[in-house]
Amino acid sequence: MIDILDLIIRETLVAGLPGLTSARIGFQPPDDDWRQRVGASTGVWVNCALVDLREDRTLRQNIRRRITTGSVTVERREPARIRCHYLITAWNAAKDSAQMPATEQEHTVLGAVLAVFLDADPMVASAILTPEQLAKVPATLREAELPVEVVPPEGFGKLAEFWGTVGRATSWRPAVYLIVTMPVPEPDRRIDGVVHTVLTSYDGVTPRAGDGSAEQLADVGGLVLDATAGPAAPPVPVPDADIVLYHPAGRVVARVRSDDDGRFVLVGIPPGEYRARVTAAGLPPPAPQTVRVPGSPDALIELRFT
Known part of the structure; x- marks a missing residue:
């Protein structure tokens, strides 16, 4: 350079x-x-x-x-x-x-x-x-x-x-x-289309060690599966499902849709415990599921229709 x-x-x-x-x-x-x-x-x-x-x-x-x-x-x-x-x-x-x-x-x-x-x-x-x-x-x-x-x-x-x-x-x-x-610029980091958990910190000013000025955020990847065929059949991805993440107090934190492979990413979520609701055309809505952020570094959040 x-x-x-x-x-x-x-x-x-x-x-x-x-x-x-x-x-x-x-x-x-x-x-x-x-x-x-x-x-x-x-x-x-x-x-x-x-x-x-x-x-x-x-x-x-x-x-x-x-x-x-x-x-x-x-x-x-x-x-x-x-x-x-x-x-x-x-x-x-x-x-x-x-x-x-x-x-x-x-x-x-x-x-x-x-x-x-x-x-x-x-x-x-x-x-x-x-x-x-x-x-x-x-x-x-x-x-x-x-x-x-x-x-x-x-x-x-x-x-x-x-x-x-x-x-x-x-x-x-x-x-x-x-x-x-x-x-x-830093080199692009390939993530192969699948996000598990990516931790970042964001602050409008330069973070200083120990003063707590930087807020930690996480991007968490998930997968929507249709398991309504029962335990004998493998679950299949659900495209175009609607995923809503709620704070325990009831407010909406994030809302995304799954892609053609059933995958979704919740971006910029503060660490904590949330409730996730998923809906899709033609499938019975499951009960809201507890979601913890950050998630596992090597696993996706799974939301299932059962």
Whole structure:
């Protein structure tokens, strides 16, 4: 994912700074090797050093969605949002002299870099990359808006430490401090169309250990069976059955219908004991059944017509 962000930053700079080629934009540390690389060339170079990564916990969402394609169901979690911190500097291959104002040229380029990123909020891959480049980007990132922060007032807190560790010959120089927030999706988790019990927690703010701020919820899978033929015949799934889950106080907590295989999922149910009522056309309604949430991690709730 970070290499994709590097590419977006590179192409944003190339498009916004006439005369700057992608070959003169680097993402390595601005150390002695970088200085030698610049010194062996001509013109002004731009270095985009990735110096820190932090998750933005204020944007975390503990939400899981189920997506079914054919007979396969996957669970997809909302992506984490990672703040990628870059220090961007300008480097002139020439040295300052009466005939060559090298440092002034560096400042000119650095000012142009600043203007480019101030105008680039948010960055969107589909608006920046070529079709060939975009084809290599995951679909979830192609239209995602990447918020940009440029030279935040608090600055980069470890600037002196940074310049003190990148090489003996590398001196302190001004930098554009850029922060780009990008989503990092988790891989889909295949659940094969059958949900037993999935426990989640949800909170509008960041949960803190021990303060009880997060509410636990459960998704519980079930199966409706027709056993009216008696014990000699195997029960068969009941499609399109109506399942209603009641709180002990009598209010309806959830209402779903069974699929073609008789399966159903009760989503986002707080732990506790409930009563379930099931009805289906042509079958005698059974007595309400006690349902405990969460259910067994490897078994479905069974509601039977008998």
